[in-house]
Amino acid sequence: MPRDEELIGESPEDGQISISRDVIATIAGLAATDVAGVAPPKGGTMPRGEAVRRLVEVELAEGRVKLALKVGVLHGHAIQEVAQGLQTKVKNEVEKMTALPVDEVDVEVVRVVFPEEGRRKDRFS
Amino acid sequence: MSGYVFAAGALSLLLAAGAMVAAVVAIAWGDLGLSVPSPVVQAVFVLWAITLVGAAAVFIRIALNRLTVRRALRRQGPKGMILITADTVREMAGILLREELGLHRFRVHIRPMGEGLALQITLRLPPGEEVPALAERLQSLLAQEVSAKTGLEVPEVRMVVEGAARPSRSR
Incomplete structure (x- = not known):
C-alpha cells in the first residue's frame, strides 16, 4: 500500500523523522530541471519552484523509493544520454x-x- | 496508455455487436416476445453488427500495434526504465527529413522488429529527386541518427513513394 510519507529516522529521545512524497517529488523535479537537454513534457516553459513536482510520480514502499518522470528533450540532444543523465x-x-x-x-x-x-x-502568453 | 484505451474501445464494440446479434436471434426465435422484424430490418441489424465487429477488429489491430511498439521502445537499465514514446521517434524522424533532406510531405510509420524498430517513410517524391539516391540518403540518415540519438536499433528503414510532388510555380 503506497503511503504519503515515509519514516526515515526514529530515536526514543528525539522522536521521529518522516519525509513526505511531495518533498521527494520536489527534490527529484528540481534535479531534473538541472539536466541539460531536458524540456517540459507538454510545451511551454519548464516549471519552477514547487511546480516541478508535477514532472515526477513517487512510489514509497517500506523505506524504498521508485520514481517516474515524464519529460521532453530539446532538439539536438541525444535522447538516450539525456535520459541516462536524468536517472x-x-x-x-x-x-x-x-x-x-x-x-x-x-x-x-x-x-x-x-x-x-x-x-x-x-x-505570446 | 492509448493502447489500453483502444483495447477498451474494441471490447465495448465487440460487446455491442454480440448483444445485437443475440437480440436479433432471440427476436427471430420469438424468445423476447416481440414480433419478428421483416427480413429487411433483420438484414440491417446484421449489417450493423458486421460493421461493429469490423470496427472492433480495427481497434484491436491499432491497440496491439501501439502496445508492441511501446514495448519495443522500452529499455530497462541499471537505474530504471527508459521509454521513448513512438511520437518522439516520429517527431525526431520528421525533423531530420525536413531539415536534412528538405522533405515536406511524408508520413512516418513505426513497427517493432527484433530488438529494435523498423521505420517506414511514405512520401511524395520532390521535383528533381531520383528515387535510388533519395532512398540511400534517407535510409542511412534515419538509421544512423535515430539509432545514435535514441540508443534503439534501427535494422530497417523502408521508403515508399506514393506519388510525385508537383513543382511549385514561381512567378
Whole structure:
C-alpha cells in the first residue's frame, strides 16, 4: 500500500523523522530541471519552484523509493544520454537529500522540443 | 496508455455487436416476445453488427500495434526504465527529413522488429529527386541518427513513394 510519507529516522529521545512524497517529488523535479537537454513534457516553459513536482510520480514502499518522470528533450540532444543523465542526477540527489534508497528512476520521453518553442509561447502568453 | 484505451474501445464494440446479434436471434426465435422484424430490418441489424465487429477488429489491430511498439521502445537499465514514446521517434524522424533532406510531405510509420524498430517513410517524391539516391540518403540518415540519438536499433528503414510532388510555380 503506497503511503504519503515515509519514516526515515526514529530515536526514543528525539522522536521521529518522516519525509513526505511531495518533498521527494520536489527534490527529484528540481534535479531534473538541472539536466541539460531536458524540456517540459507538454510545451511551454519548464516549471519552477514547487511546480516541478508535477514532472515526477513517487512510489514509497517500506523505506524504498521508485520514481517516474515524464519529460521532453530539446532538439539536438541525444535522447538516450539525456535520459541516462536524468536517472543518475535524480537518483543521486534524492538519495543525498533524503537518505532513502532509490530503486528505480523510470524516464518517459514524450516529445522532442525546439528551443524556440518555449520562447515563442512565452512571448505570446 | 492509448493502447489500453483502444483495447477498451474494441471490447465495448465487440460487446455491442454480440448483444445485437443475440437480440436479433432471440427476436427471430420469438424468445423476447416481440414480433419478428421483416427480413429487411433483420438484414440491417446484421449489417450493423458486421460493421461493429469490423470496427472492433480495427481497434484491436491499432491497440496491439501501439502496445508492441511501446514495448519495443522500452529499455530497462541499471537505474530504471527508459521509454521513448513512438511520437518522439516520429517527431525526431520528421525533423531530420525536413531539415536534412528538405522533405515536406511524408508520413512516418513505426513497427517493432527484433530488438529494435523498423521505420517506414511514405512520401511524395520532390521535383528533381531520383528515387535510388533519395532512398540511400534517407535510409542511412534515419538509421544512423535515430539509432545514435535514441540508443534503439534501427535494422530497417523502408521508403515508399506514393506519388510525385508537383513543382511549385514561381512567378
